[in-house]
Amino acid sequence: MTESYLKQQKLVTHTWSPDGQFVALSIKNTSNADIYKVGQLEKIGTWQKVSTLKDASQQINVLSWSVDNKILIGSDDRSVYVYRNINNTWSKDLVIITNEKAILSGEWAPNGQKCVVGTACHKAFVLFFEEKNNWWHNQQINCFYSSVTACRFHPSGRVLGLGSTDQTFKLVSCVIQENQNSEDQSYTGLFKDIKTFGEILVTINLNGWVNSIDFNQSGNKFAVAAHTGLIKQYSFNNDGSLIVDDEDKNASYIKETKPFNKILYLNDSTLVGVGYDRKPVLLNCDPTLKFTSIIEKCLAAEGEVQKSGSIAAAKQIFSGKGQKTDDDKFGHQTAINSVNKVSDNLISTSDVNGIINFWRI
Amino acid sequence: MAAVQVYSDAIRKTLEATLCLRAFPSEIIEKQSKPEIELNGYSSKTRQLVLSPIYLCRSEKEKCVIEPSINSTRISFSIKALDEVDRLIGEKFAKYLAVRADYFEILRRKPIPGYDISFLILDSHLEKYNVQGIINFIIDYVENIDKDLSDIKLNINTQARITAACFVGGLANQ
Numbered sequence: 039m040t041e042s043y044l045k046q047q048k049l050v051t052h053t054w055s056p057d058g059q060f061v062a063l064s065i066k067n068t069s070n071a072d073i074y075k076v077g078q079l080e081k082i083g084t085w086q087k088v089s090t091l092k093d094a095s096q097q098i099n100v101l102s103w104s105v106d107n108k109i110l111i112g113s114d115d116r117s118v119y120v121y122r123n124i125n126n127t128w129s130k131d132l133v134i135i136t137n138e139k140a141i142l143s144g145e146w147a148p149n150g151q152k153c154v155v156g157t158a159c160h161k162a163f164v165l166f167f168e169e170k171n172n173w174w175h176n177q178q179i180n181c182f183y184s185s186v187t188a189c190r191f192h193p194s195g196r197v198l199g200l201g202s203t204d205q206t207f208k209l210v211s212c213v214i215q216e217n218q219n220s221e222d223q224s225y226t227g228l229f230k231d232i233k234t235f236g237e238i239l240v241t242i243n244l245n246g247w248v249n250s251i252d253f254n255q256s257g258n259k260f261a262v263a264a265h266t267g268l269i270k271q272y273s274f275n276n277d278g279s280l281i282v283d284d285e286d287k288n289a290s291y292i293k294e295t296k297p298f299n300k301i302l303y304l305n306d307s308t309l310v311g312v313g314y315d316r317k318p319v320l321l322n323c324d325p326t327l328k329f330t331s332i333i334e335k336c337l338a339a340e341g342e343v344q345k346s347g348s349i350a351a352a353k354q355i356f357s358g359k360g361q362k363t364d365d366d367k368f369g370h371q372t373a374i375n376s377v378n379k380v381s382d383n384l385i386s387t388s389d390v391n392g393i394i395n396f397w398r399i
Numbered sequence: 400m401a402a403v404q405v406y407s408d409a410i411r412k413t414l415e416a417t418l419c420l421r422a423f424p425s426e427i428i429e430k431q432s433k434p435e436i437e438l439n440g441y442s443s444k445t446r447q448l449v450l451s452p453i454y455l456c457r458s459e460k461e462k463c464v465i466e467p468s469i470n471s472t473r474i475s476f477s478i479k480a481l482d483e484v485d486r487l488i489g490e491k492f493a494k495y496l497a498v499r500a501d502y503f504e505i506l507r508r509k510p511i512p513g514y515d516i517s518f519l520i521l522d523s524h525l526e527k528y529n530v531q532g533i534i535n536f537i538i539d540y541v542e543n544i545d546k547d548l549s550d551i552k553l554n555i556n557t558q559a560r561i562t563a564a565c566f567v568g569g570l571a572n573q
Contacts, residue, residue: 048526096430097422114424114432140424158426160444184447185426203469204447247447247469265419297419314419372526373419390526 040074041082044392051376052388053103058380060088062109064098066390071098071111073128079380080337080396089128093119100141104150112141112155118165120153120174132173135163142187147195151220154198154212156186162200164212164235166220179210179236188248193257195222196232197239201248207262209240209280228257228278240280244270246297249313254303259323261309263298269311271327290327295319300377302385304399312374312387318397336395337384338368370395403545406457407538410465413453414474414534417467420522423448434471434521463541464514470522473507474537475514478544488551489515505533 048066055061062073071091077084091111100112109128111119118135121128139158146153152166160183163176179200188201191212201207211234214220246264253260261271269290273281296314303309307324320330370389377387383399424432427442435448449468456462461479465472478493480486493515500506505524507517518537525533 115430139426139429142424158424160426184444185423296416299421371529373421 040085040087041392044082044394047392048390049375049388049392049394050097050099050390051101052378052386052394053101053109054378054380054386055103056105056107061085062091062101062103063388064101064111066097069094069096069098069113071101071109079384082394091119091121091128093117093130096140100144100155102144102146102153104146104153105148106150108146108150110144110146110153110155112144114140116140116157118144118155118163120165131167133165133176134173135165135176136178137161137163139185142185143189145189145191147191147220148193149195149220149222151222152195152212152214152217154189154191154200156189156200156202158185160184160186160202162186162189162198162210164198164214166214166217168217175216177212177214177235179212181208181210181236181238182206188251190251190253190260192229192253192260193255194225194227194229194232195220196225197229199251199253199260199262201251201262203247205244205246205248205264207240207242207244207248207251208238211235211237211239228274228276232278239278242270242272244268249298250300252301252303252309254306254323256306259306261301261303261323261327263301263311263313265297267295267297269298269301269309269321269327271309271323290321290329299373299375302377302379304379304382304385308399310377310385310399312377314373316370316372316374316389318374318377318385318387320399333397333399336368336397338395368395402457403542406455407541409455410463410541411534411538413455413465414472414537415530417450417453417465417472418520418525418530418534420470420472420520420525422522423470432470434519435468436466436471436473437519439466439468464511472520473511473517474520475511475517476541476544477513478515478548484552484555485548488548488555492548492551505536 050064050066052063062071064071072087073089074085075088094113096114098111098113102110107123109121116137118133120131137157137159141155141157143156154164156162162179165174165176168175182202182204184202184204186200186202190199196213198212199209211232213233213235244264246266250263259273263269298311298313301311309321309323311319318333322328322330372389372391374387374389380386385397388394426445439449452464452466454464462477464475478489480489497508500508505518505520507519510517
């Protein structure tokens with residue numbers, strides 16, 4: 039039931055709750071965000087809808103679940119919503135934001151006290167909660183010449199990476215001086231001494247629109263995926279400055295694949311990229327970026343092969359009917375739009391046709 | 400035949416790269432999404448969203464231009480016309496298809512200036528149809544257009560010959 043509903047209504051993106059028990063899905067046709075309680079992981083038919091967030095009037099592009107159970111929603115109708123779960127009911131907070139165009143990207147900070155949204159009006163906004171007014175206020179970052187299509191917080195929460203369709207990536211400081219609670223005071227890694235807002239620390243020119251950015255868990259490396267099919271990895275020195283690699287030793291350009299829509303560090307040594315090739319690509323990123331493999335079979339395909347057994351397979355061969363390939367039956371038929379880490383060796387991907395697949399690493 | 404194959408292979412490879420489209424809301428008009436390739440030049444703000452056009456020429460008269468952008472791609476073809484009859488057939492053929500553009504969905508009703516037929520492919524088309532299917536449709540068109548037009552020309556010549564023979568025969572019998 040859920041499976042056919044998703045295929046009919048189409049999916050934009052998905053995100054998991056911190057405990058992995060719930061998943062939020064952005065439904066394209068209804069412009070709602072549905073929250074499901076997960077039954078059996080790869081059997082989407084067992085998922086139960088528990089809630090629907092109906093406030094957006096157009097497609098929800100940004101869906102992010104913070105560590106302290108808040109949901110951030112950003113929509114094509116230029117609205118941003120922050121929901122809190124109070125006694126199993128999702129209630130909306132007031133958000134003050136002065137953007138003029140659609141929200142394209144967004145994410146919570148690692149400590150869940152602030153978030154960033156990238157917009158089509160060439161700006162990024164960092165939202166933080168003001169206790170005395172009981173609303174989410176914003177500070178804007180205005181340093182791009184085109185839409186901000188990718189944003190990601192550094193593990194410190196004091197610096198964020200922003201990518202744009204003006205083919206640049208910028209590392210910008212984002213410490214909110216008005217609200218010291220929004221910073222993680224216990225963090226002791228890179229950028230712990232940053233105290234400014236809006237200061238551009240690094241600018242990188244790429245030869246294509248920036249599709250995705252990610253930082254590794256320890257915060258000493260980050261990777262940028264451009265629309266040319268290129269993924270470039272950069273490293274920081276101990277003082278936070280970028281190691282400049284003139285010979286492009288860290289760049290990985292995979293000639294036979296198409297652009298990546300999203301990249302994700304699974305751990306400090308593994309990066310996964312998903313996009314127009316419709317299958318996840320694994321890259322080894324320690325010490326330099328190197329192509330490892332393509333994950334051919336998703337979890338549903340593995341399960342189906344085990345279930346069919348030798349008699350069913352033999353019947354199919356001798357009856358003369360062609361066996362459907364796993365790609366036709368289980369894989370993605372269109373580009374993968376979204377990837378999330380479910381556990382240390384499992385990722386989930388979704389495409390616009392409402393297919394959600396799980397892949398074992 | 401080999402020349403057509405090289406031409407169509409080049410178009411196929413280019414289309415596979417340029418048909419990596421995504422849904423993208425307009426930077427000029429709020430709450431709307433427009434094909435950026437059609438808005439190219441309307442505002443300097445959206446210049447970054449449109450890529451440089453790619454020209455593929457089989458000969459001076461037979462060429463193709465592929466104009467990619469972030470959420471749409473426009474492909475235009477110029478049909479080879481060696482004489483007036485070829486030019487007329489090409490025009491009529493292109494008009495016939497353009498009038499029925501609604502059925503084809505990816506066909507642009509009016510070709511861009513300098514070309515005979517244009518296709519406009521949006522991200523919504525790629526959600527509905529298989530990318531390889533759309534590319535195969537366009538390649539089939541490229542590979543068969545010459546044959547279709549020469550068949551039409553042969554048909555016209557045959558009909559003209561039969562008509563002329565009947566007319567002259569009638570005159571002779573008088």
